[in-house]
Amino acid sequence: MRVPLNDLSRGIVNINLPLQACIARVVKKGWFLMGAELKSFEAAFAEYLGVEDFVGLANGTDALEIALRCANVGGSDKVIVAPNAGMYGSISVLNCGAEPVFADVDPVTLCISPACVESLMTKGEYKAVIVTHLYGQMADVENICKIAHKNGMVVIEDCAQSHGARRQGGMAGTIGDITTFSFYPTKNLGALGDGGGLTSRNPATIGKARALRQYGWKARKYHVDMPNGQNSRLDEIQAACLVVKLPDLDQKNAKRRSIWLRYQQALNGRLPLIGRYDESFVAHLCVIRSNERDGLQSRLNKLGIDTDIHYPVLDYHQAVFGSRFSDIFLPAAEAACQEILTLPCFPEMTEAEVEYVAEALISPL
Ligand SMILES: *Cc1c(COP(=O)(O)O)cnc(C)c1O
Secondary structure, eight states, rough: OOBSOOOOOHHHHHTTHHHHHHHHHHHHHHHOSSHHHHHHHEEEEHHTTTTTEEEEEEEHHHHHHHHHTTOHHHHOOOEEEEEETHHHHEEEEEEEOOOEEOOOOTTTTBBBBBHHHHGGGOOOOSSSEEEEEEOOOOOHHHHHHHHHHTOEEEEEEEOTTTTTTETTTTTTTSSSSEEEEOOOOOOSOOOOSOOOOEEEEEEHHHHHHHHHHHHHHHHSSSSSSSOOOOOOOOOOHHHHHHHHHHHHHHHHHHHHHOOOOOOOOHHHHHHHHOOOOSOOOSSSEEEEETTTHHHHHHHHHHHOOBBBBEEEGGGOOOOGTTTTTTTTOOOOHHHHHEEEEEEOOTTOOOHHHHHHHHHHHHHHO
């Protein structure tokens, strides 16, 4: 058997007709940007999150950059980020001309650790912190908010991997000061191309994000009222497709969680699987840890099971930085980077595929 890491075509097949219909509707209208479909999706996703408003943007990386600009992050400012979240946060900080400062992660969840954020407080001043809800888990954003607000920092929640995750304190995307999403096709809520967006409880932030996504226009088109504007619009076809897909999100998250649970039960503690079986975890990725990761990966590969590593290079080791961060060593992130392996986990996996992977995880070498 061959088990792919993901297969987007299977997810599309089930809703092919409504997707075709909404695409045809947009094409027939002949209105492709900043129209009724965007408004509908912004309203629907705001309602889903239980927030006042949502701003559709072109992708999740732009969303992070625009969130930082809404927090007035600019040259010489420092922003705290996790070192193991795929570089997206760091890229957006760099794009603002600011400097990323890395805080280590919790050794179990691999999400940015409040204690590590707090320990940076004696070493400098920071404008903001980006809290990434990694692999579909919710990071401890509540405690990071407490530390951040005491120290005058803005909390940006990156929910690109956690659409629909929730716990007692609220839903992912409703706790931080500004929260961002990606609707890249493989995300738990994915478009048929790029997409993203942000929200905030602060109406001024919403207004600023709406201006920044369209050149810095505020009141009137062709009148640039604000610096650092860009072109970052969520187009009508993507917005319409997201409206079609949103009602299935919770059910698909439950399916992902059940695949994670099957792996967890098969492993029975032999190796750790990151995540937990409750609504705070939407199993965006099923990540196993092994100190013989490379051997496990090649064994699964021989059995026809695709795997990947999220992510293979810590941000501060990225070549783009040269030796700029050569004195940094964050032990929990370093250890995890050598041990993590992502297993197939997507809502349309067949029972047989899930079973095959579960068995493979515990089959002798
Ligand atoms: C995917 C992702 C992003 C970037 O989203 P794009 O839409 O691809 O720009 C940002 N942060 C995290 C944690 C992601 O997983």
